[in-house]
Amino acid sequence: MIQLDQLTKVYGHGAGATTVLDHLDFEIAAGEIFAVVGPSGAGKSTLAQTVSLLERPTSGRVVVNGADLTALGERELRAARRRIGTIFQSDGLFSRRTAAQNVALPLEFLGVTPGERRTRVAELLERVGLSAKAGHYPHQLSGGQRQRVGIARALALRPSVLLADEATSGLDPASTASIVGLLKELRDELGLSILFITHEMDTVVQLADAVARLDHGRIAESGRLLDLLRDPASVLGTLLRPPQPGVPAAPGELAIDVSYTGEVAGDWLARVSRAVGADLHVLGARIEQVHGETVGTARLAAPAELRGRLLPLLAAAGLSAHPVGSDAAPALEVVA
Amino acid sequence: MSAAVGALPAQNVPLPEIPALVVPALGETLLMVGITMAIVVLVGVPLGALVFNLAPGGLFPHRVAHTALSWVISIGRSLPFLILMAAIIPFTRLITGTNIGIPAAVVPMSIAGIAFFTRIVENSLRSVPGDRARVAIASGASPVQVIRSAQLAEAVPSIVGGLTINTIAMIEYSAIAGTIGAGGIGYVAVTYGYQRFDHAVMLTTIVILVATVALVQLTGDRLVRRLTPSARDRRAAARGPVSA
Structure with missing residues (x-):
């Protein structure tokens, strides 16, 4: 388990001081994958540097399994x-060492004896599926393979x-998928707490249990992935949902964004149409499986005068409904 | 110069006697350069790593110490060797008790060589991607372990390339040092070839110097390739189709 407690990092002094991390507070349980997303400049890399203890926080604590790692001296810090x-974006493999020698680093x-080292390295390479490449140098491996070596080394x-700092950024989709799969397996097997820092929303949807959005050094929004995905008012949810193709509503029509999860019966559109006594048009829709659960979003169009009746009916059917145009204003206010 | 010529028997060395003159001289040159380079590597590598890590972005950045050290090295680098050699004669005598011969030549050569090599090592370390050091630190490495495995080990091919250049420069310096009686090929070239116009000796020394430098360069290049896994591969790939 890892816990960030009011973690703050300020660069510079006095008037020129910049607060890069502003009282971050979150906890990742054992066996949980927590993703932090955000635009560049939001403080993601500083967060990674601080959690991996390459940078000391200005204030606040990083607590791993109950032990405060920020209060340690240089030597204890090394042990901590x-x-x-840590898995880095650039795999950081040493160019003059083979895959096995990199994992052994x-x-x-630590001073592990060569014999034990060999056994452990073989075990790790086996686990990431690269036993056959043990003697290969980094330049002889693909990007995905190099990142697997990086994972073996981190373990x-x-x-x-x-800590995965943009670990899949720059990989092709197939390699990304295989790394995502590996990380989930490792989480299940080893009960790891994984902090996954990225700007790639689609990877987060494949992987994360919970997500936080970092903006100007603060957590602007956070929550369980599924909750965010089915909340049409959530900015983070909107970022996480893949862009939904669609057409604009006709003049005089009211557009409504709806989202729902698996417990809503698949015939909801027909049922709601019948109940409201008018045909609802679908302007765009997307239905997918996330962590084994169905997550659907759709944009509907209906005659504007039905608004008062339609919204309660949608809610009654178990969908979150959100008229377009009254845009996610409440959520945005909370952010600002 | 003419006075010096007058003091010597103005007579060319007979061709069969040239080897007896040149071979020991070559031995002296190799000895001088060998001792110097051993000292240069022993001091220059740690010093280069120190300068690199005192700089901003290094493991223990320290502006004042970095600037001071950098200045000292730059002064060592900026003096022409002949001037440096003359200027530090008191220091040389303090260390070796003499100001002529091989020991006296090794002192200024080492100083010039260390200043040169420190910059080469620093530059080589700068070309290693910074993520290697971060990986090592995040993996629990001590500063010494970071320097050894993430910085120096990764920079080895580049450092060896620089070592080649440095060795060749030292061969050149040994010829200059020859003029203060350190012996060696340079001394033979100057006293026999230049001052006595003995063309046969001059030509022999030129051939030997060119051959020595070429050999050092070739060995260096080969070593660099061997130490670089990706270059090793390219060679194997280039050879592959031919042997197949």
């Missing part, structure tokens, strides 16, 4: 870093927390 495995630093010292 071993509880957090943290074990060498060498059996950390309880895995």
